[in-house]
Amino acid sequence: MVTIWPLRSQTSNLRWKTITPQSDTLIIDSLTIYQNSFKVFCGDALLDDSAYYFDGNTRKFYSKTDCSDSLQLRYRVFSIDFQKPYQTIDTSMIYQNKGEVADFFYSYEEKPLNFFSDGGIKKSGSISRGISFGNSQDLSVNSTLNLQLSGEISNNMNILATVTDDNLPIQPDGNTNQIQEFDQVFIQLYGKEYKIIAGDFWLKKPTGYFMNYNKRAQGLYGQYSWGDEKNKWTAQGAGALSKGKFARNEIQGMEGSQGPYRLKGNENEPFIMVLSGTEKVYLDGKLLERGQEYDYVINYNSAEIIFTPRNQITKDVRIVVEFQYTDQNYARSLFQASINYESKKFDFWLNMYSEQDAKNQSLQQKLSTKDKLLLSKIGDTLELARTQSIDSVGFLDNQVTYKLMDSLGIDSVLVYSVSPDSAFYRATFTNVGVGNGNYIFDRFTAVGRVYKWVAPIGGVPQGDFEPSRLIVTPKKNAMISAGMNYRFNEKWKMMTEMSTSNNDINTFSRLNSEDNRAFGNKTTIDGLFHLRNDTTSKWLVSTGLDFEFRTKYFKEIERYRGVEFDRDWNVRNMQYQGQEVLAHVSGGIKHKDFGGVELKAQNYTLGEDYQGNRAQVLGDWSRKGFNASLDGSYLSANADGENTYLRHKSKISQEFGKIKIGFEDDHELNQFELGDTLLRTNSYQWYDWKVFLANADTLQNKFTVFYRERYDWKSDSTRLKSAAKGRSVGADYNWVTNETSTLTTLVSYRTLEIKDEQLIDQQPENTFLGRIDYRLNLWKNALTASTFYEVGSGLELKREFLYIEVNAGQGVYTWIDYNNDGVKDLNEFEVAQYQDQAKYIRVFTPSDEYVRTYSNEFNQTLFWRPERIWKSKGKVLKLLSRFSNQARFRVNRKMANQSVRTYNPLDRNIEDSSLISFNSTIRNTVFFNRTNPIFAADYTYSETGSKTLLASGFDARDIRFNALNFRWNLWRKFTINLEAEEGLKSSRADYTSGRDFSIQYHKVQPELVFQPSTTFRLSLNARYEEKRNDAEFGGESAFIGDVGLGLKWNQIEKGSLNAEVKIVSINYTGPQNSALAYEMLESLKPGRNYTWNVNYQRNLSKNLQISLQYNGRQSEESKTIHSGGVEVRAFF
Structure with a gap:
């Protein structure tokens, strides 16, 4: 059964489908599906991609999961089917010359393939080479390459390529559901049966049980398929450098803190970089979705995760993050190969994977001969390294x-x-x-x-x-697995797989190598048949037998069991060792339309340290608006004493027309007995229940209101006593059916009451989370507005920064030795005013210190364009249509204290001592005659402010100004531009000295433009500006006047010339060797200064361009500074 959900817009490419879980292969859609947008939900739970098979090009899908609910598919489609040929002209109409003579015809002559021709290959990009030079900088060389190719090379051979020589040391933003992969460099050749990739690619989990990975690699990958639908073979292989290393972090949530939560590497590295798109984030065992509108956002560069208000983080939540991160200790290679065979009754697979560090090719970690000798002697005792x-x-x-x-x-x-x-x-x-x-x-x-x-x-x-x-030791991890599926008939099937692993945690040493190799086996037998012999019966009976065996030291590539498998059996963080045996038998009955129940009996043995027996019941039922589900289990285990673990999770709801009322509860009782009368301190019990009111699932506009309580009991070594109680209330509403506006709201409030401070290390806490997202579009887009407001609580990282020297012109900052001691102090770096000065970049480095904060974020935009509706109206409305407005307001505030002011986005007092972090931009512009070619004017008010928490203090800046601009075309060839501006620039810094100032300024800038044609423009401009520092910070003043002459020449498809010369006169009172003087003098000197620049660009041919640049400046009693550059660029 497949159901398509209704969509708001017929032009949307977003699709929702509901299907019944089955092992048969389905064709999901008639159009090609965007692979990265494909998501599968079992009820409300997002499934891991290992739980199903899906190919975006062929649209083939089949499920591997035991989901007891219906499967919901969410994806986006392209507008065409990439598997079909498309043409705009009938090729049968091409005339083939047979030698006859005709008065007129169009002749076509087939030409040999030219790879870079304009035929079936679409290409874009450029390559450039350039040099920069000057008398105050060293010669530097720069080059760039950026090429994109796509299209058909020949019959059944297509190309897709992205080639660049940019080596970006950063990852893209992780605040959206789909990631823009700007660092993917590859060449892909593909046809109907094959695919070859050279460059960056992904390696996904192959068919099978034990072998699981999701790797980003750089090298060579190939895949080939042959056979037919009845007997299909697929082979693939890869040899590459691994771009990352797998890590798993288990994090206990902090009460009232949405984050950030810092991720760490396998060697406990505190500062790592996560490879974009590789993370999987679980909350209480549930897989989350990335994106500000979904569950979490992630900063890949600092390896920090922040959770959105959709999931309130408390002391009780369990966070698991699995990811790949960059590891530059050694060059790391990987090899992968697999072959699969599929038929109606029989499937077979063979997989091989090997990933290893090149021990003699260390990168960021330098190893001496002495270091290597040390590693060879310590075996697997890594703490001795x-x-x-x-x-x-x-x-x-x-x-x-x-x-x-x-x-x-x-x-x-x-x-x-x-x-x-x-x-x-x-x-x-x-x-x-x-x-x-x-x-x-x-x-x-x-x-x-x-x-x-x-x-x-x-x-x-x-x-x-x-x-x-x-010292981080070089490691190797390899695995080989082989398995088969056999379907005896429509009722019974069997799967078995054998696997062997080879894990060496120190390849420099031969000691302790006896624990490297291990073996595993997985065998399952499943049956599914009708309750009666009648195949039309909707009642189905299922039965299953599952057996898994692993010898001691078996090491997986990545986790292949359930994300909370270790918690289900109470072995998390336990150092149990030995061979593992996991067996279970199950049976159940299910109605195709309404649901069913399943019982499982399980046994898990781990060497001689642990043995557990577990009984589990799973059930769900849905009929006539009534829905119920249950997941309950009981564990009895022996490991350092008796352990019993009782838990259940249930949900029940009933629809009454358009309203649904429901109840959920979650309970765990986990007791570790010590003798007959004592309980270990890790024993606990909790009970969590929630009642909710919502509208029916069939409605597009949705709302939910809930009330929730949680009770915690902890062990005092003799019994379980009440330790804490939490209460939560919340609501959310999504209004999406209105054509002119949409509204999404979410709010929750939680209180935590501590019953016994001796049993729980936690303070009472009140937590408030909320979000409003509203969008408005009226009167043919004449008025568009958006509002986003979010409040929450979390942590703010104390940051450090340092300055790194780069080639002149490629940086942002310049160093001025104010105290002439030759030492680069923090207060001696300024933003460079000229390109030859830009020799440093500033890099923020994270510390391991965090401060608790309460935050609010507010974004508001408003565009008013009345000309779209009033331009042709009466005189009054037509006059008003000449005025338009554009407003933006964005603020992000984090406070140390929780109060009413915490949630006020309009509070902009940067000097408030409780303000930890602040970023704000306010800009409003009123336009008059915005598009009028004769006369136009605009008025702008702007405020930008920031306050950054550093490890050694705060850095705060604020800029406010009012600006008025006029443009008047006197005659066809002459234009007058006039700009007047007044404002305030202020700076506060307590991490260093000499950077506090408050500068009031006024300036006026007239310009006369002579433009006789579209190819030539001559301008005469001037500026007068007064700057005064507040008396509290010194009272310095500067008076600046300049006159300039500019020239622009542009000839289409040939080239352009831009040149300008200025005379700048400055009268300044105050010491010159300070940060304040640099700001007020704009990197020039008191007295008369001269600046000039020339930029010439010439198209040597259709695809070749040369650029020349020359800049200079001269101040009184200073040498003349010359700088320039030459660049040649070729376009594809």
């Missing part, structure tokens, strides 16, 4: 360096130094815990963190850092 991190590198002015000294009779103490004759050493410091190290953090500098030695007391270390590092 620690070595000193002091490196003799010579003096470097762009890094933190130390000198070695003797202190208090202790040899070789590192002391921070900037002296070129002694600061020869660089060190990496590791936090080893309080009282375990001899160094402490001292201070920040513009090039990194500085550490200081502290003397031990009584032989006991007093610090928490050491100049040492834990």
Whole structure:
């Protein structure tokens, strides 16, 4: 059964379908489906892609899951079927010359293939090479390549390619459901039976049970299929460099904190970069969806996850994140191969996977001969792989360096130094815990963190850092699996798979290699038949037998069992070892239309440490608006004592017309007995129930109102006592049927009451979350508006930043040695005013310190374009149609305290001591005669403000201005432009000195333009500006006047020339060697200054272009600065 859900718009490419779970292969749609948009839900739960098979091109789908509910498919389609040929001209009409003579005909001559011709290949992009030079900078060379190809090369051979030489060290934003993969570089050749990829590609889970992975790789991939629908073979293989390493983080939620939650690597690396699109986030075992409108957003570059108000994070939620992250310790290769055979009764597969570090090709981690010798001796005892991190590198002015000294009779103490004759050493410091190290953090500098030695007391270390590092060992993980499916008949089927793993956690050492290899087997027998011999009967009986065996040390590539398998059996974080046996038998009865019940009996044995028996009941029923579901289990286990684990989760609801009333509850009782009368402290019980009121599922506009309570009991070592109680109330509403507006709202409030502070380490907490998203579109788009408002609570990271030197012109900042000591201090970097000065970039580095915050975010846009409806109306309305308005208001505030002001988005007091983080932009522009060619004017009011929490303090900036602009075409060739502006620029910084100021400014800028044709433009411009710093910060003032002459020449398809020269006169009162002076003088000097620039661009041919650039400036008592560049660009 397949059901298509109704859509609001007939032009939408979003599709919803409901199907009954079955193992048969289905063709989902008649159009090609966008692969990354395909999502499958079992009821309300999003399924992992390993639970089904789907191919976007062929639209083939079949389910591998035991979902007891209907499956809901959500996806987007392209407007055509890519499997069909398309043509705009009938090829039979092409005239073939047979030698006759005709008065007139169109002749066609087939030409040999030219790969870069304009035939079936669509191409775009360019390649460029350039150099930059000047008398105040070194010569630098830059190059770029960007090429895209797509189309048909020949019959049954197509190409799709993206080639670039940009090596971007960042990942895309993770705040949307679909990710723009800007770092994918590949060439793909494909046809009906095959596909070959060279470059970046994804490796997905193959057919089978044990082998599971979702890898991003860079190398060569091939796939080939042959046979027919009755007997089909598919083979694939890959050899590549792995772009990431798999990691799994289990995180306990924090009461009232939506995040961010920091992810860590397998070696406990605190600062990693997650590969985009590789993460899977689970909340209490439920797979979540990425996107601000869904469940969570992720910053791939800082490896931080923030949850949206759709899921309130409390102390009780269980967060599991599985992901791939970049690992630059070694070059990492992988090899994969598989072959599959499919027929009506029999399937077979053979899979091979191997991923290994190149031990002799270390990257960011340098290994000496001594280090390698150490690794060869420690075997699998990885905690012994620690070595000193002091490196003799010579003096470097762009890094933190130390000198070695003797202190208090202790040899070789590192002391921070900037002296070129002694600061020869660089060190990496590791936090080893309080009282375990001899160094402490001292201070920040513009090039990194500085550490200081502290003397031990009584032989006991007093610090928490050491100049040492834990060497990451090279590893190898490989697996081979082979299996088969056999369908005896329509009622019975069997699956069996054999697998062997080879996991070496230190390939430098041959010691302890006996634990590398292991073996596994999985066998299942399933039956499904009608209750009676009548095949039309809707009652089905199911039965199953499942057996899994793993020898000790079996190591999977990635998790293949359920995400909470270890919690289901109470073995999470336990160090049990031994061979594993997992067996279960199941039976159930189900009605095709209404639901059914299933019983399972399970046994799990883990060596001699653990043995558990578990009974589970699963049931669901749906009929005439009544819906019910149950998942209950009871576990009895022996492991360091008796353990019993009783749990159930149920949901029941009834529809009354358009209204649905329901009840949910969730209960767990987990007791670890110690003797006959004692309970271990990890014993607990909780009961969570919720009652809700909602509208029927068939309605498009949806609302839900709920009330929820949770009770917690903890062990006091003799019995379970009441520890905490939580209450929650909330509602959400989605209004989507109105053609002119849509509204989405969500709100929830939770209180946590602590019953016994001795049993639970938690403070009472009140948490409020809310979101409003409203969009309006009226009167033929004359008025468009959007409103987004969200409140919540979470954490704010204290950030550090450092400055890294790059080639001149490729940076953003310049260094000015204000105190002439040769040391790069934090307060000596300014935003470069000229390209030759831009020699540094600023990099924010995360710390491990967070501050609790309460936040609100508000976004408002308003566009008013009355000319769309009043332009042809009467005199008054026609006059009013000349006025239009564009307004934007965006603010993001995070406060340390919770109060009414916390939720006020209009509060912009940056100096408030409780304000932790702040970003705000307000801009409103009123236009008059916006598109009139004769006369136009506009008025703009703008405010931008920011406050950033740094590890050493705050950095705050604020800019406000009013601007009035006029444009008047006096005659056909002459135009007058006039701009007047007044405003305030202020800066506050408590992490350093010399950066506090408040500058009031006024300026006027007239311009006379002479443009006799579309190819030539000459302009005479001037500016007068007054700047005054507030008396509280020094009272400095500057008076700036400049006169300039500009020229623009442009000839279509040939080239263009832009040139400008200015004379700038500055009168300044105050010291010149300061950040304030740099801001007020705009990087120039008091007195008379000259600036000039010339840019020339010439098209040498249709696909070849050359660009020349020259800039210069000269100030009194300063040398003339010259800089320029040449670039040649070829277009494809």
